[in-house]
Amino acid sequence: MTVSIIIPTHNRRPVLVRTLDSLARQTFPAAQLEVIVVLDGCRDDTLESLETYSAPYTLRFIEQDHRGPGAARNLGAKLANGELLIFLDDDIEAAPGFVHAHVTAHQGIYHKVVIGYSYPNLARQRSYLSLELQGWWEAMFQLMQQPGYRFRYNDMLSGNFSISRDFFHHVGGFSANLSVHEDYELGMRLIIAGAMFAFETAALGVHHEQADLQRIINRKFQEGIADIRLGRMYPELIPTLLAWRLWKYSLLPSKLLTHLEFTQPHLADWIAATMMKALPRFEAAHMIGTWRRILYGLLGYWYWKGVAQELNTLRAVQEFLTGAPASPQPQKQEGLIIDLSQGLDQAERSLDEARPSSAKLCYGDYSIGCLPLQPGVERWHGGHLMPFLLGEPLFPLFKTLASQGVIQLPISIEEIPFFQELEKSYLAQQEQTCGSP
Amino acid sequence: MPTKILDLEFDQIPAVITGLDGYPRAMILVRMRGRPVERLYVPISDGMIRREELCSTILRSAKRPFWESWLREILSYNPDPADERPNPRATIAVCTRDRADDLRCCLEALTQFYGAEPDVEILVVDNCSSSGATKETVQAFPSVRYTYEERPGLNRARNKALREARHEIVAFIDDDALPDANWLQALTRDFRFPNVACVTGLTMPIELETPAQEAFEEYTTFSRGFYRQTFTRSRIHPVGAGVVGAGTNMALRRSVLEQTGPFDEALDAGTPTFSGGDTEMFSRLLAAGYQIIYEPCALNWHRHRRSWKELRRAIYGYGVGVYAFWTRKFLIDREWYVIPVALHWLLTGQIPTWLRSLLRLKNAPPLDLISLEIWGCLMGPWAYLKSRRQDLSVTA
Numbered sequence: 001m002t003v004s005i006i007i008p009t010h011n012r013r014p015v016l017v018r019t020l021d022s023l024a025r026q027t028f029p030a031a032q033l034e035v036i037v038v039l040d041g042c043r044d045d046t047l048e049s050l051e052t053y054s055a056p057y058t059l060r061f062i063e064q065d066h067r068g069p070g071a072a073r074n075l076g077a078k079l080a081n082g083e084l085l086i087f088l089d090d091d092i093e094a095a096p097g098f099v100h101a102h103v104t105a106h107q108g109i110y111h112k113v114v115i116g117y118s119y120p121n122l123a124r125q126r127s128y129l130s131l132e133l134q135g136w137w138e139a140m141f142q143l144m145q146q147p148g149y150r151f152r153y154n155d156m157l158s159g160n161f162s163i164s165r166d167f168f169h170h171v172g173g174f175s176a177n178l179s180v181h182e183d184y185e186l187g188m189r190l191i192i193a194g195a196m197f198a199f200e201t202a203a204l205g206v207h208h209e210q211a212d213l214q215r216i217i218n219r220k221f222q223e224g225i226a227d228i229r230l231g232r233m234y235p236e237l238i239p240t241l242l243a244w245r246l247w248k249y250s251l252l253p254s255k256l257l258t259h260l261e262f263t264q265p266h267l268a269d270w271i272a273a274t275m276m277k278a279l280p281r282f283e284a285a286h287m288i289g290t291w292r293r294i295l296y297g298l299l300g301y302w303y304w305k306g307v308a309q310e311l312n313t314l315r316a317v318q319e320f321l322t323g324a325p326a327s328p329q330p331q332k333q334e335g336l337i338i339d340l341s342q343g344l345d346q347a348e349r350s351l352d353e354a355r356p357s358s359a360k361l362c363y364g365d366y367s368i369g370c371l372p373l374q375p376g377v378e379r380w381h382g383g384h385l386m387p388f389l390l391g392e393p394l395f396p397l398f399k400t401l402a403s404q405g406v407i408q409l410p411i412s413i414e415e416i417p418f419f420q421e422l423e424k425s426y427l428a429q430q431e432q433t434c435g436s437p
Numbered sequence: 438m439p440t441k442i443l444d445l446e447f448d449q450i451p452a453v454i455t456g457l458d459g460y461p462r463a464m465i466l467v468r469m470r471g472r473p474v475e476r477l478y479v480p481i482s483d484g485m486i487r488r489e490e491l492c493s494t495i496l497r498s499a500k501r502p503f504w505e506s507w508l509r510e511i512l513s514y515n516p517d518p519a520d521e522r523p524n525p526r527a528t529i530a531v532c533t534r535d536r537a538d539d540l541r542c543c544l545e546a547l548t549q550f551y552g553a554e555p556d557v558e559i560l561v562v563d564n565c566s567s568s569g570a571t572k573e574t575v576q577a578f579p580s581v582r583y584t585y586e587e588r589p590g591l592n593r594a595r596n597k598a599l600r601e602a603r604h605e606i607v608a609f610i611d612d613d614a615l616p617d618a619n620w621l622q623a624l625t626r627d628f629r630f631p632n633v634a635c636v637t638g639l640t641m642p643i644e645l646e647t648p649a650q651e652a653f654e655e656y657t658t659f660s661r662g663f664y665r666q667t668f669t670r671s672r673i674h675p676v677g678a679g680v681v682g683a684g685t686n687m688a689l690r691r692s693v694l695e696q697t698g699p700f701d702e703a704l705d706a707g708t709p710t711f712s713g714g715d716t717e718m719f720s721r722l723l724a725a726g727y728q729i730i731y732e733p734c735a736l737n738w739h740r741h742r743r744s745w746k747e748l749r750r751a752i753y754g755y756g757v758g759v760y761a762f763w764t765r766k767f768l769i770d771r772e773w774y775v776i777p778v779a780l781h782w783l784l785t786g787q788i789p790t791w792l793r794s795l796l797r798l799k800n801a802p803p804l805d806l807i808s809l810e811i812w813g814c815l816m817g818p819w820a821y822l823k824s825r826r827q828d829l830s831v832t833a
C-alpha cells in the first residue's frame with residue numbers, strides 16, 4: 001500500500017522539521033511513503049528549509065495563501081498519490097511504528113477511519129494550564145480506547161488520523177466554511193456516510209503543544225462561532241453542542257456573565273479581563289479548585305462571545321437552541337431486529353452487515369429494548385453490542401435469561417437490590433430513547 | 438471469633454462447603470472465570486455453608502462487576518483484544534527486613550508463577566536485616582536476585598529496587614503477601630498507555646484467625662473494591678491520594694520517577710514516620726499530571742499481623758504516616774490545602790469516631806485503636822521533621 005502524509009503548517013519551521021525528521025525514522029518502507037507539506041501562508045523560512053531538506057521518503061510541498069488548515073489539508077489531499085492518506089499536524093512527532101500502525105489498522109476496509117494517539121508531551125511543563133490541557137486530551141483518548149466505544153462526530157481529531165484517499169474524496173473533504181471544528185464537520189459527514197471509526201494506540205505521536213492561555217481563549221471564541229454554524233448545518237447536533245450544555249447547566253455566576261455579555265459587553269469584558277489577571281494568583285496560592293472554576297468561566301465567556309458574534313441577541317440564542325429537535329426521535333425506528341437468543345456472534349454479524357442507525361433488541365420473543373438512534377454518533381456495528389448490553393439493558397436481559405431458564409436463580413430477580421435500582425433508570429432511559437413499545 | 442477465608446469460583450461452588458467448624462462466619466471472594474468480582478461476609482452454621490443459601494446471599498449483595506462478568510460468561514464474550522498483547526517486561530521487587538519465614542512463602546509463590554519467565558525479574562531488597570537469614574533464604578531460589586540496602590527505611594529499599602531493577606516496570610509486593618495467579622499480568626497491562634505512571638491492585642487477607650487480624654481488616658482494609666478506576670488530578674486532589682491503593686500491591690514506571698523524583702526517604706517503615714511513603718508517591722504522580730489505575734484483577738493476598746501489639750503499632754504508624762505525608766506536602770510542595778483537609782479529617786472523621794468508640798456505639802472501632810491513630814496523627818508532623826534531620830545526617 002502507498003501512503004501520503006499531509007501536513008499543513010503555518011510559520012513553525014523548527015517544529016515542522018522535528019516532525020519531518022520523525023517520519024524519516026519509520027519502520028514502514030520509505031519507498032511507499034510520500035509526505036506533502038502545505039505551507040499555509042508561511043512568512044518564515046519554512047520554504048527555504050524544505051528546499052534543502054533531504055529525506056528518505058518523497059517530500060513534496062506547496063504554498064497557499066493563509067486560508068486555514070482545512071483548506072490546506074484539502075489541497076494536500078488533492079495532490080496525494082498514496083492510496084491511504086494520513087493527516088498529521090506539524091507539532092506531532094511520530095513514533096517509529098506510526099505509519100505502519102495506521103496502515104495495518106485499516107485492514108483493507110474502505111469505510112475505516114483510524115484515529116491515532118497523540119500523546120501530549122508536557123514532561124517539562126508543570127503549570128496548572130498545561131496539566132489541565134493534558135487532562136483534556138487524555139480523558140478524550142481514554143474514552144476512545146474503551147472496547148466497543150461508539151465514536152461521535154466530535155471525536156474526529158484532524159491532527160492524527162488516516163482514511164483511504166477514495167473515501168476522503170467521496171465525502172468531499174474538509175469544509176471551507178469553518179475556521180475551527182472543520183474536523184467535527186467532516187466527522188459528521190463521515191458518520192452519515194457510514195464510516196467505521198477506530199482508535200489505534202500504536203499510531204502514536206508525541207504532541208509538542210505549548211500551553212498558552214491566550215491561544216486557547218482565541219480558539220474558544222472561534223469555537224463559539226463554529227458551533228453555531230455547525231448547528232445551522234445539522235440541527236440534530238444542537239443538543240450536543242457546548243452552547244446547549246452551558247445554557248442548560250451553567251451555574252448562576254456564569255449565567256450572569258453570559259447575560260451581561262449580551263446586554264453590557266463592556267462590563268462583561270472588564271470582568272473577564274480581571275478574572276484573567278487573577279488566574280496566576282490562584283495558581284501561586286495552590287488553589288486548584290478556584291483556579292479551575294475561573295478558567296472554565298473564562299473559557300465559557302470567550303465561547304459565548306463567539307456565539308454572540310453569530311447570533312447577536314439572547315433571544316436569537318434561545319430560538320436557535322429551542323429550534324433543535326426535542327431529542328433523538330423515537331419514531332424513526334428502522335426495521336432491524338437483533339435477536340440475542342441466536343448467540344452473540346450471530347447478533348454481531350447482523351449488525352456488521354446492516355450497520356443500522358438503530359435497531360430493536362430482543363431475546364427470542366422477549367423485547368429487551370433497543371439500540372437507540374443518536375445523531376452524530378457512528379452507526380451500530382457488531383463491536384458496539386456487548387459494551388452496550390453491559391450498560392442499561394443488563395436488567396431486562398437477566399430477567400429474560402432467568403425466565404427462559406438459561407440461568408438458574410435461587411431467588412426472584414426483582415428481589416435483588418442491584419436490579420431494583422437499575423430497573424428504574426432503565427425504564428426512564430427506554431422511554432426517552434426507544435419511545436413507548 | 439475467627440473468620441474463614443474462602444476463594445470461590447461462582448459456577449463451581451460445591452453443594453455443601455464443610456470443615457468450617459470453629460468459624461462463625463466466612464469472608465468469601467467470588468470469582469467469575471478467575472476474575473475477582475465480589476467480596477462478602479457469610480454466617481456459618483453447624484460448620485458448613487450450603488450452596489443454595491450462599492448463592493442467594495451472593496446475588497443479593499452482588500453489584501455491577503459481578504453481573505457484567507456473568508453476562509460476559511453467558512454470552513461467551515470475547516474479551517478485549519488488547520489483552521492479548523504481550524505485557525511489558527517487569528521486575529518484581531520484594532523489600533524485606535528480618536522476616537525470613539514470610540519471605541520464603543512469598544518467594545515460593547513468586548517463583549512458582551514467574552521463576553521461569555524470561556521477561557520477569559524477581560529482586561529482593563534486604564533492608565539491613567540483623568542476621569544472614571534473609572540472604573540465606575534468597576539463595577535457596579536461584580532465579581531470584583538479592584541486593585542489600587544498608588540504610589534502614591522502606592522507602593530507601595524501594596529506591597534501591599528502582600535503581601537496581603533491570604526492567605522499566607517495577608511491581609512491588611510485601612514480604613508478607615502472596616501473588617494470585619494473574620497478579621503481575623493484570624498489574625502491568627495498563628502500562629501500554631504512556632501516561633499511566635502507576636497501577637495498584639486489590640489486596641485480600643490470607644487469613645483472619647486472630648482478633649487483631651479481624652480488627653485490621655475492618656479498620657483499615659486494603660480492599661478498594663471491584664471496580665476498575667482511573668485516578669487523575671482532575672478527579673481527586675493529590676492531598677487525598679490514599680484512596681488510590683497501597684504499597685503492598687503497586688507497580689511503577691521507572692522513567693517517570695526520573696522526572697518526578699524518587700520515594701521520599703524520610704517517610705515510611707524503618708523511619709520515625711512509620712508509613713505514608715506509598716501515598717506520598719501516588720500524590721506526587723497525580724500532581725504531575727500522570728494517571729494511576731486501580732485494577733482489581735491484580736489480586737494479591739496479605740497476611741495481617743497476628744498479635745494485638747503489632748496491630749496497635751501498625752495503626753499508630755498509619756496515623757503518623759498520613760500526617761507526616763501531609764507535613765511533607767506542606768513544607769516541600771508548599772501545598773497549604775493540606776491544612777483544611779487535615780483539620781477536616783480530624784474534626785469530622787476521627788474525633789467523632791473516637792467519641793462513638795468512647796460511648797461504645799454500634800460499629801465503632803476499638804477505643805485503643807482510634808485513640809492510637811489520633812495520637813499518631815498528632816505526632817506525624819514532628820516525626821517527619823525528626824526523620825528528615827536523621828536523613829540529612831545519614832546522607833551527610
